[in-house]
Amino acid sequence: MTVPSACASTAGPMAIPHLDVDPFAISFFDDPYPTHERLREAGPVVYLDKWNVYGVARYAEVYSVLNDPQTFCSSRGVGLSDFKKEKPWRPPSLILEADPPAHTRTRAVLSKVLSPATMKRIRDGFALAAEAKIDELLQRRKFDAVADLAEAYPLSVFPDALGLKAEGREHLIPYAGLVFNAFGPPNELRQTAIERSAPHQAYVAEQCQRPNLKPGGFGACIHAFSDTGEITSDEAPLLVRSLLSAGLDTTVYGIGAALYCLARFPKEFARLRADPSLARNAFEEAVRFESPVQTFFRTTTREVEIGGTRVGEGEKVLMFLGAANRDPRRWIESDRYDITRKTSGHVGFGSGIHMCVGQLVARLEGEVVLSAIARRVASIEISGPVERRYNNTLRGLESLPISITPA
Amino acid sequence: MPAITFVHSNGNSDHLDASDGESAMQAATRYGLDGILAECGGNAMCATCHVYVDDALAGAIAGRPRRRGRAARWHRRGAAADEPAVLPDQDHV
Ligand code: HEM
Ligand code: FES
Numbered sequence: 001m002t003v004p005s006a007c008a009s010t011a012g013p014m015a016i017p018h019l020d021v022d023p024f025a026i027s028f029f030d031d032p033y034p035t036h037e038r039l040r041e042a043g044p045v046v047y048l049d050k051w052n053v054y055g056v057a058r059y060a061e062v063y064s065v066l067n068d069p070q071t072f073c074s075s076r077g078v079g080l081s082d083f084k085k086e087k088p089w090r091p092p093s094l095i096l097e098a099d100p101p102a103h104t105r106t107r108a109v110l111s112k113v114l115s116p117a118t119m120k121r122i123r124d125g126f127a128l129a130a131e132a133k134i135d136e137l138l139q140r141r142k143f144d145a146v147a148d149l150a151e152a153y154p155l156s157v158f159p160d161a162l163g164l165k166a167e168g169r170e171h172l173i174p175y176a177g178l179v180f181n182a183f184g185p186p187n188e189l190r191q192t193a194i195e196r197s198a199p200h201q202a203y204v205a206e207q208c209q210r211p212n213l214k215p216g217g218f219g220a221c222i223h224a225f226s227d228t229g230e231i232t233s234d235e236a237p238l239l240v241r242s243l244l245s246a247g248l249d250t251t252v253y254g255i256g257a258a259l260y261c262l263a264r265f266p267k268e269f270a271r272l273r274a275d276p277s278l279a280r281n282a283f284e285e286a287v288r289f290e291s292p293v294q295t296f297f298r299t300t301t302r303e304v305e306i307g308g309t310r311v312g313e314g315e316k317v318l319m320f321l322g323a324a325n326r327d328p329r330r331w332i333e334s335d336r337y338d339i340t341r342k343t344s345g346h347v348g349f350g351s352g353i354h355m356c357v358g359q360l361v362a363r364l365e366g367e368v369v370l371s372a373i374a375r376r377v378a379s380i381e382i383s384g385p386v387e388r389r390y391n392n393t394l395r396g397l398e399s400l401p402i403s404i405t406p407a
Numbered sequence: 408m409p410a411i412t413f414v415h416s417n418g419n420s421d422h423l424d425a426s427d428g429e430s431a432m433q434a435a436t437r438y439g440l441d442g443i444l445a446e447c448g449g450n451a452m453c454a455t456c457h458v459y460v461d462d463a464l465a466g467a468i469a470g471r472p473r474r475r476g477r478a479a480r481w482h483r484r485g486a487a488a489d490e491p492a493v494l495p496d497q498d499h500v
Contacts, residue, residue, distance in 0.1 A: 111452060284446075344436040344445050355448050363446070 036323035044307025057323035059330035072298035079183030150256035163217020176249030184392025208237035253396035257290035276374035282339035283366030287348035291322035
């Protein structure tokens with residue numbers, strides 16, 4: 001809703017639309033799309049009175065904020081909380097919540113650990129596990145696509161690839177849920193998650209230590225970079241933590257998004273079956289279409305103009321990645337799931353220097369799961385009530401009962 | 408305004424206008440050019456943006472000119488050629 005009087009007092013060169021929407025409310029999560037449209041239509045930048053933040057929801061502005069890290073920094077937190085004013089709930093991430101030049105160094109290490117060469121090494125194992133999982137589910141015919149596939153598959157490959165011990169892995173998904181809830185405002189989702197965080201944090205802190213990481217895994221590879229001096233031995237555990245925070249739950253939501261798309265759009269599933277080589281793009285399009293990571297914040301380091309509106313220094317700017325990925329100014333038939341779409345440029349993995357460093361792992365997992373389904377499954381049908389899971393940052397389902405038939 | 412000609416492996420070509428400071432990869436994806444997938448958005452992780460740069464034009468490109476390389480080589484500074492560049496395209500590796 002626009003409040004003209006408030007506009008007049010706070011506006012710079014151009015009046016800024018004030019909206020009363022809460023993008024972290026359960027009612028919003030249930031159906032964000034009409035609000036996304038309102039946010040985009042209101043202007044290139046809006047002000048959200050509920051949390052006193054600026055918001056950008058159009059593709060062009062989201063893209064330019066992501067690609068100007070000097071003006072829109074990450075080191076003051078990529079959630080609502082401003083690390084300059086508030087103590088972070090955990091020691092900040094050395095990559096996600098860092099700016100150049102500090103970011104450049106840690107990013108180089110994780111880029112090498114999660115490189116195309118690493119993908120070559122793990123690819124066959126990840127593909128075999130996906131085929132085995134689909135074969136197993138074809139025996140059952142009816143199952144929950146979230147618990148039994150979207151969660152079960154990454155859990156069967158990622159913790160091993162990282163080199164984690166078998167014990168305690170049940171902490172992984174709750175820990176990630178906590179991290180992504182904590183980017184949000186101090187609402188019930190965030191407060192409850194933080195209250196219950198102690199055992200998950202203790203588990204994660206312990207697993208990040210070098211002796212607990214199996215040789216050859218991503219975790220041990222990160223620690224090896226402390227021997228060559230690219231990072232210090234104090235930094236290594238925190239970089240392992242980044243993979244524990246961002247490497248598992250995100251792919252659960254990503255694969256879940258792709259399965260939900262294929263279950264809802266049988267024509268697209270038929271096209272995938274006809275040409276299984278479309279699997280990678282079908283996954284990528286699901287990341288655009290559902291945007292499992294919906295939002296991130298930046299903080300302004302100086303006064304800046306966005307779309308003709310003056311924004312002061314030290315302001316939080318909320319980027320609606322999900323809304324940008326469906327902005328009709330950028331995408332033809334933006335609300336359509338189209339597995340042959342040219343998805344290049346979508347911001348589901350972010351854009352610019354912080355663009356997801358684990359994107360190759362995510363795409364590998366998504367591709368091998370969808371490719372196994374394309375070759376082995378004839379039909380997918382939703383067979384029960386679909387339930388949403390609520391998180392301040394991640395968009396996905398709690399439950400997706402489906403039945404499948406063999407090809 | 409810099410202009411870039413992308414020559415595809417089948418001999419067809421696309422001529423497009425880039426903006427100052429924009430990389431060849433960014434311009435190509437903005438136009439939705441076939442053959443330049445650019446999955447990683449210029450983070451030099453995916454190699455789905457490979458092009459060959461015509462020898463005669465290597466000097467017109469900011470950053471580190473290379474006869475053959477990813478458009479990623481110039482992502483940082485932009486491949487903004489001041490003059491029309493002929494970039495014989497190559498399918499991704
Ligand atoms: C479908 C799955 C995934 C999605 C949608 C996703 C999304 C994102 C997004 C939007 C960002 C940008 C954050 C920003 O700009 O502030 C990001 C960064 C990051 N992601 Fe992912 N991600 C996924 C999977 C993964 C995986 C599998 C890993 C690890 C193996 C990972 C690790 C990271 C890390 C460490 C960063 C921080 C990079 C930096 O700040 O330079 N992500 N991700
Ligand atoms: S876009 Fe990935 S290497 Fe160029």
